[in-house]
Amino acid sequence: MSALSEGEVGFLPMLEAANIQLLWHPSLSEESSTDVLVLLEAIGEGRQRLDALCIEGAALTGPAGTGRFQMLAGTQWPMMRWIEHLAPQARYLLAIGSCAAFGGIPAGGANPTDARGLHYDEDQKGGLLGEDYRSKAGMPVINIAGCAPHPGWILETLMALALGQFGAEDLDSFGRPRFFADSLAHHGCGRNEFYEYKASAEQLSDRGCLMENLGCMATQAPGDCGLRVWNGGSFCAQSGYPCIRCTTPRFGRTETAFFKTPKIAGIPVGLPSDMPKAWFVALAALSKSATPQRVRQAATQAGAHMPAKAKDPS
Numbered sequence: 530m531s532a533l534s535e536g537e538v539g540f541l542p543m544l545e546a547a548n549i550q551l552l553w554h555p556s557l558s559e560e561s562s563t564d565v566l567v568l569l570e571a572i573g574e575g576r577q578r579l580d581a582l583c584i585e586g587a588a589l590t591g592p593a594g595t596g597r598f599q600m601l602a603g604t605q606w607p608m609m610r611w612i613e614h615l616a617p618q619a620r621y622l623l624a625i626g627s628c629a630a631f632g633g634i635p636a637g638g639a640n641p642t643d644a645r646g647l648h649y650d651e652d653q654k655g656g657l658l659g660e661d662y663r664s665k666a667g668m669p670v671i672n673i674a675g676c677a678p679h680p681g682w683i684l685e686t687l688m689a690l691a692l693g694q695f696g697a698e699d700l701d702s703f704g705r706p707r708f709f710a711d712s713l714a715h716h717g718c719g720r721n722e723f724y725e726y727k728a729s730a731e732q733l734s735d736r737g738c739l740m741e742n743l744g745c746m747a748t749q750a751p752g753d754c755g756l757r758v759w760n761g762g763s764f765c766a767q768s769g770y771p772c773i774r775c776t777t778p779r780f781g782r783t784e785t786a787f788f789k790t791p792k793i794a795g796i797p798v799g800l801p802s803d804m805p806k807a808w809f810v811a812l813a814a815l816s817k818s819a820t821p822q823r824v825r826q827a828a829t830q831a832g833a834h835m836p837a838k839a840k841d842p843s
């Protein structure tokens with residue numbers, strides 16, 4: 530749903546403009562039943578060229594490795610078997626979303642359906658297809674992580690692949706495209722002035738930084754959400770919802786409540802991944818002692834909307 534409204538013109542016109550032909554999508558395409566089976570069989574037998582296979586959702590391999598928790602309607606096969614059948618034919622294989630990439634929420638807790646990512650079981654290589662899987666172009670699975678992933682991440686990856694301008698060197702250590710995964714979701718947040726002074730919100734409607742008390746994990750979350758923003762205007766933390774680190778492999782297994790920052794001796798357990806922990810602790814103490822009065826006061830005032838870039842909260 531978020532992808533459909535991507536950009537000025539929307540997802541499908543942008544695919545068309547990039548000369549990418551959508552062979553089939555379960556919600557967007559008119560073909561169903563026999564037409565789809567004919568297409569899938571042609572791909573599986575190598576009669577239909579398949580440049581990019583995009584899979585959404587975790588592969589459910591239960592019960593007992595049969596995959597029968599998740600059948601492809603109208604066929605006798607579970608989804609995992611279809612994926613295993615089609616993946617060797619794909620020039621590129623893309624896992625769309627953190628469930629397909631790492632298992633995501635279905636793989637959390639007791640994982641009753643034996644959910645797996647295509648190429649990872651959470652942060653361990655393997656997944657449904659095994660560590661050694663490579664697509665026809667010699668690439669590992671491209672993990673467009675996120676819950677949901679930004680539609681721009683999907684489209685720009687497809688466009689770069691179509692232009693032949695994307696290779697294994699453009700992926701990070703978890704197979705995520707570096708053009709978005711080399712940033713942190715925290716970069717560009719409108720609450721950054723509060724973050725710098727450690728002027729923290731105490732409840733969700735406050736204007737201050739959500740990291741110290743309300744569980745924001747954007748300083749550890751790969752993604753350019755704060756720079757790219759969603760739907761042209763905002764992103765989670767800016768809109769008042771703490772970042773839940775949805776682009777990371779173990780996000781479905783978050784051990785603490787999403788709206789509470791776990792701490793030891795008053796120091797958040799999850800510290801920013803772009804600076805050494807000792808620096809952060811020292812700088813945080815210094816910043817707090819230098820917080821201007823206007824910033825300290827504004828941090829705990831209600832603020833319904835935060836602009837894309839930091840502005841003077843006074």
Ligand code: SF4
Binds near residue numbers: 714719721737747
């Ligand atoms: S609310 Fe989250 S994303 Fe925004 S400045 Fe604080 S830590 Fe960064």
